[in-house]
Amino acid sequence: MVVYIWKDSFGTPFYVGFTKNRHRSNPRNAGARNWLCRQKLAEVGVDKVIVELRPVATTEEGTALECKLIAEFGRIQMGTGPLTNLTPGGDGAHIPTPEHREKLRRAMLDPAHPIYSAAVREKQRKRMNDPDIRAKFSGDANPSKRPEVREKIKAKWRDPEFREKMRLARTGLKRSLSEKTKQKLRENLAKNPAMKSWSERNGKDPEFEAKRRAALEAKYWKKLRGTT
Numbered sequence: 001m002v003v004y005i006w007k008d009s010f011g012t013p014f015y016v017g018f019t020k021n022r023h024r025s026n027p028r029n030a031g032a033r034n035w036l037c038r039q040k041l042a043e044v045g046v047d048k049v050i051v052e053l054r055p056v057a058t059t060e061e062g063t064a065l066e067c068k069l070i071a072e073f074g075r076i077q078m079g080t081g082p083l084t085n086l087t088p089g090g091d092g093a094h095i096p097t098p099e100h101r102e103k104l105r106r107a108m109l110d111p112a113h114p115i116y117s118a119a120v121r122e123k124q125r126k127r128m129n130d131p132d133i134r135a136k137f138s139g140d141a142n143p144s145k146r147p148e149v150r151e152k153i154k155a156k157w158r159d160p161e162f163r164e165k166m167r168l169a170r171t172g173l174k175r176s177l178s179e180k181t182k183q184k185l186r187e188n189l190a191k192n193p194a195m196k197s198w199s200e201r202n203g204k205d206p207e208f209e210a211k212r213r214a215a216l217e218a219k220y221w222k223k224l225r226g227t228t
Helices: 035-044 059-073 098-109 118-128 131-136 147-157 160-170 179-191 206-225
Strands: 002-007 013-019 050-055
Antiparallel strands (some): 002 050
């Protein structure tokens, strides 16, 4: 968890936030920011924003620091400083109430939601294919491969209550695919023989059969030579 401060090229702060996910502190991830902050980002340029991070140990500590910094720097809206924040802080990194989660769920089910537009999907696709973004989540750079993250995940799964909760959540769930998705899978399968199952390829696909035999023979000779 961090409290982050965005500054312009002159070092003047213009936004203070608190988040549990560091990617949120990246100016490139400016979605859902208020109009004044987005206006300032466009003026400064996301690549020129100076980001200052202040790690915190708890939500309470982060909320308190966020409010403290906003009060110290002052807000444009109140005429007290340069920050584009529209609130005095303390409303970030919160745990949503069941009512709020239900509201979000219903919004996402709405076919008219902006996330389903072709323009938004294309924007997301381009962003995820950005070399800088791919580099951050590929190979050893993937956060899930960091020792501390892996240990945290393992510790969670060692908890009997968590395992039981996950088991119950998955029990009885059926995979439901739309007819459109099923048709697309069938088309992909027809175009890519490598996706076919064992029963569909064994004894019917000469190329597959040759590779299978070569692999078995190689393994057999390794056993004879005692190299397994």
